[in-house]
Amino acid sequence: MASKDRILRLKDDTRNNILAASIDIVKEEGWQALSMRKIADKIEYTAPIIYEYFANKDAILNELTRQGYVKLGNLMQQAISEHSDPAQQLEAMWLAYWNFAFAEKELYQVMYGVEVNCCAMQNMCPDIQKPMNMLWDKIEEIIPADKRTEEYVDTKYYTCWSVVHGLISINMTRKLTSDEMNKQVLKDAIGGIIASMK
Amino acid sequence: MASKDRILRLKDDTRNNILAASIDIVKEEGWQALSMRKIADKIEYTAPIIYEYFANKDAILNELTRQGYVKLGNLMQQAISEHSDPAQQLEAMWLAYWNFAFAEKELYQVMYGVEVNCCAMQNMCPDIQKPMNMLWDKIEEIIPADKRTEEYVDTKYYTCWSVVHGLISINMTRKLTSDEMNKQVLKDAIGGIIASMK
């Protein structure tokens, strides 16, 4: 019965191949160029077999989105482990978020809908919520107990997120700002918000 | 020769009809649903005649984008006229930006590529640059002369823009935050940045 396992492993392989082929195509030609037939070509099959692994094209994008959040979560975990002071940890987490957005540009695009049309963030699965929760918890930790209401944490969380995501979006759609200025804006804004929490 | 004028006016009418039909469709069914044949149906023609008025689909989106920037510019102008203090003017301008994004959600989406795929911001025509320039100039005005370098103004400009655009993007892709909190975040962040300029 070990052959069953081998076959299952092979099926898993082609599933991964589909996902890998997809990001390859996106990296080469952008999200708009991603088509079922192109994916099939790349994995040396015909288009219909993809539907044995994914319900439809959106399901592929959803899985890539999920994987993106997993990666982001891991990077944040690592950022935390490299500092002991909560404020420094939070800053490192946002920096990790920032770096992830450009290191995995294509994933960030599908995760946060910058220049992508698809998949309107339907299923809020745990993987997707994790990075958000990590940031939220860390902010909660920094805020002194007497100010620590859910609303206050929410406000600070969304303020930080807005700055970072906004700056990333702007950088991705048009590229005018210099790298030094990005770092400056990021440090200024995030630093200011973090300082205002205490 | 007045009949020539009438005919030209009619041509202008259908051009406008094409644009109006386009936003109508987008408002009803979203950007993804916008197709040449649907536009044609709405203006009671067949698809190919659209190409007598616009080079291709992207050209339609570009024109809508341009019109969006014109509207935004006018709203900002109005915001300025309603205050005398530069800091208050700037705050009103950002508020106008914010309100525009939700009053003309579809336009904002095509202007800033939130959940849209098309038209990668190719031709930076004056109409498009105007709102940016208005904000930039106002920020320059607020910053005291001894700090007023181009880089410093740039930094403050992008910081503000990032917060606002980020918050808008987040609100448009997922809607979790409450209206009151949005205003709070906006006022907090923008207010803070403006205060830090002086």
Next chain:
DNA sequence: TAAATAATCTAACACTGTTAAGCAAAGGTA
């Protein structure tokens, strides 16, 4: 070896943006 099952492909549907060819009505000219 024969039957049953799994794996894969071909063909098709309805849609997309876009172009070329053709028809029909209007305009100008003799």
Next chain:
DNA sequence: TACCTTTGCTTAACAGTGTTAGATTATTTA
């Protein structure tokens, strides 16, 4: 009035898209 040319518009088509049904081939099981 007759012809010609231009304009306005349509039909038909091409190549591409996501997706499904049916047929075909290969593999496993009895």
